[in-house]
Amino acid sequence: MSANYLVISSDGHAGPPPEHYREYMDPQHRDRYDEFLSTLAAMQGLTEASRNNAQKQFREKFLAKTGDGGIRASWDSELRLKELDGDGIAGEVIFPDADVLGIGGVTSSPFGTGLAASGKDDPELAMAGARAHNRWLADLCSQAPDRRAGVATVPIVHDPEAAVAEIRRAHASGVWGAVMIPSQWAPYPSYNDPVYDQVWATCQELRMAVTVHSGGSPRDISAGPGALPIYSTEAWFFAARALWSLIWGGVFVRFPDLTFTVTEDGAWWVPGMLARMDDQWTGFHSTLKFGDTFREALPEPPSTYFRRNCFLGAGITEHEMANRHAIGVDQLIWGNDFPHPEGTWPHTRDWLRIRFHDVPEPETRKMLGLNALRAYAFDEAKVRAVADRIGPSPAEIHEQPAPPNPDEVEVAV
Numbered sequence: 001m002s003a004n005y006l007v008i009s010s011d012g013h014a015g016p017p018p019e020h021y022r023e024y025m026d027p028q029h030r031d032r033y034d035e036f037l038s039t040l041a042a043m044q045g046l047t048e049a050s051r052n053n054a055q056k057q058f059r060e061k062f063l064a065k066t067g068d069g070g071i072r073a074s075w076d077s078e079l080r081l082k083e084l085d086g087d088g089i090a091g092e093v094i095f096p097d098a099d100v101l102g103i104g105g106v107t108s109s110p111f112g113t114g115l116a117a118s119g120k121d122d123p124e125l126a127m128a129g130a131r132a133h134n135r136w137l138a139d140l141c142s143q144a145p146d147r148r149a150g151v152a153t154v155p156i157v158h159d160p161e162a163a164v165a166e167i168r169r170a171h172a173s174g175v176w177g178a179v180m181i182p183s184q185w186a187p188y189p190s191y192n193d194p195v196y197d198q199v200w201a202t203c204q205e206l207r208m209a210v211t212v213h214s215g216g217s218p219r220d221i222s223a224g225p226g227a228l229p230i231y232s233t234e235a236w237f238f239a240a241r242a243l244w245s246l247i248w249g250g251v252f253v254r255f256p257d258l259t260f261t262v263t264e265d266g267a268w269w270v271p272g273m274l275a276r277m278d279d280q281w282t283g284f285h286s287t288l289k290f291g292d293t294f295r296e297a298l299p300e301p302p303s304t305y306f307r308r309n310c311f312l313g314a315g316i317t318e319h320e321m322a323n324r325h326a327i328g329v330d331q332l333i334w335g336n337d338f339p340h341p342e343g344t345w346p347h348t349r350d351w352l353r354i355r356f357h358d359v360p361e362p363e364t365r366k367m368l369g370l371n372a373l374r375a376y377a378f379d380e381a382k383v384r385a386v387a388d389r390i391g392p393s394p395a396e397i398h399e400q401p402a403p404p405n406p407d408e409v410e411v412a413v
Contacts, residue, residue, distance in 0.1 A: 002361065004391030005088070006369035006384055007352075008376075010313030011213075011264050011335030011343070012092040015099070016075040016136055021110045024132040032125065033132075036111055062341050070339020074098035077143040084147075087336055087348035090369070090386035091378050093149045093177050093313065094141070095213055095263070096133055098339060109133040109153050115215030118184030123158035130154055131166060138173035146382040149177025151211060156181050156199050157188040164202045171206050177376050178209040178261065183216040183239045191242050192249025200255045207377045209259040211313075214239040239265040243310060244277065248297050252305040259375050263313035264337060270312065271326040277302035307331065311375040315343065316367065321355055329363050333371045347406040352392060357402040361394050 018037055025033050051059075063069050073080040075098075084092060096114040108114035110129035113121060117130075130153045141148040152170035156163035156179075167179055179199075181191070189195050203210050217238050221227050243262055252258060278301045280287050281294045298305070307328060313335045314320065324332060337343025344351040356364045369387070373380055 002394045004387050004393050005365060005397065006373075006387040007087075007089045007391055008091040008093075008333070008369045008372035008378065008383065009084075009087075009089050009336045009338065010093050010261070010311075010333035010372060010375075011315075012094045012338045013096065013098040013340060014074050014080070014094050014137065014140055015096055015108065015114075015133070018110075020075070021132050021136060024135040025110065026128055026131065029125065029128040032128075033110060058341075066339075066346055069099075069341070070345065071099060073339055075140065077140060081144060081147075083338065083345065085390045087338070087345060088352070088390055088392045089336060089348070090391055091147045091149065091372070091383040092338070093151060093263075093335070093372070093376060094137065095151050095180065096137075096153055097215070113153055113155060115213050116217075117153065117155055117180075117182040118216055119157045119182060119186050119188040120184070121155060121158075121182075123155070126155040126158060127162060127166065131169075134166070134170045134175055135173070138170070138175050141174050145174060146379055147386060149376045149378060150175035151178045151180045152208075153180045156196060157185045160196055160199050164198050167199070167202050167206070167208065171208060176206075176208065178211045179203055180211050180213060181242070183212045183214075183242060184218065186218075190249075191245040192251070197251075197254065200251055200258050204255045204258045207259075209261050209311075209375055211261040211263055212239045212242045212265075213263045214265040236265050236269060239263075240269060240273075243306075244273070244302075247277070247302045247305050247310075250298060252309045253298065256309075258309060259311065260309055261311045261313050261333070261375055264335065265312070265314070267312045267314045267316070267320045267327045267332060268323070270306075270328070270331075271323065274303045274306060311371060316355060318355070321359065324359075324363070324367075329366055330371060332367045333375060334367050349392060349396070350403045350406055353397055353400060354402050354405065356397050358398075361398065364394075364397065 018040060022030055022033055070083065073083050096109040110132045111121070111125040113126045113129040117126065134152045137150045141150040152167060152175045154163050154166050185191065200210065214235055217231060217235055221230050240262055243260070246252065246260060281298060281301045283294070287294060307330065311331050311333050313333050315337060316332060316334055320327060336345055336348050338345045372378065
């Protein structure tokens, strides 16, 4: 009989009730954080008032199904372990910003320095908020250090030298998984600029992945008709943009052991993007006028660096699974997006059977856990010991009939 699958989620979220961050904040910034909390409460009130009936009904159903939408498990270590054990997940990569239902039970990294962080943030407050979150995250991770790869949020764009100091401090405190950089760098240099080489060198040395997560945008869409659909349609671009900036900028030439992940940004766009980049490097009619510009940027085709250094943390849609070989079976790392309602929890085992039912076992093992071991510094023996206890078996995933789509079942009910 084959061993249980080692399942490592590339995308989890955690955070405490917003007032709890105050004790982790540097004393000189606590008054400003109190002001931030007042503003946050007012904004949550406006958000609640703007919800349409369908949104309210979805939230009510999700809360009725889960108890509290996973909010308490966003900060309660024992409850979080219980939920992940139920999902069959031995290890997880933990990002900030746990509350997307807008309930207000938890908040994003202080001063808005979570998934939506950008170069436009106040530099001093951005670093203060990042440090506070990273300190809190170190406490959470310390309660299950072998299963939790904490992601340090670090606003590297404002002051790369200060960023390096925070990366080293966070790593020493037990936040060893990755460094999340802002997807929006303007008005500071983009990530192809060597000004950030000290950051990449530090991450390579510590074996911390560099990561971006979807959620940020230029915030330039008018609050008019179609605003949310417009954002949803184009949001992938702003997270993915760092990928080609790093590749064309030669970062993986200078730092060949650096790992980079794009998280919760889908993977459907990868084959076309890689083909375009390789075509530009090889040269074709549309690039003749640029001479050797593309080849001078890199000694090998761009896809070489993507396959060697880059990974995609994704829920893996039906379309993406069908195109997994073009995307890269060796690059995809499945994630449950806990506790977000667009993720698989609380029906993760059903979703695993639906999505991986007809996928060969060797490929399933890569996407569910083995690729995560390459991207993040998990101790393989320790997470495998957990998987032996709670992980799904190949028979559970592949031999049982695939269950019905949980969303369709709920709609029918």
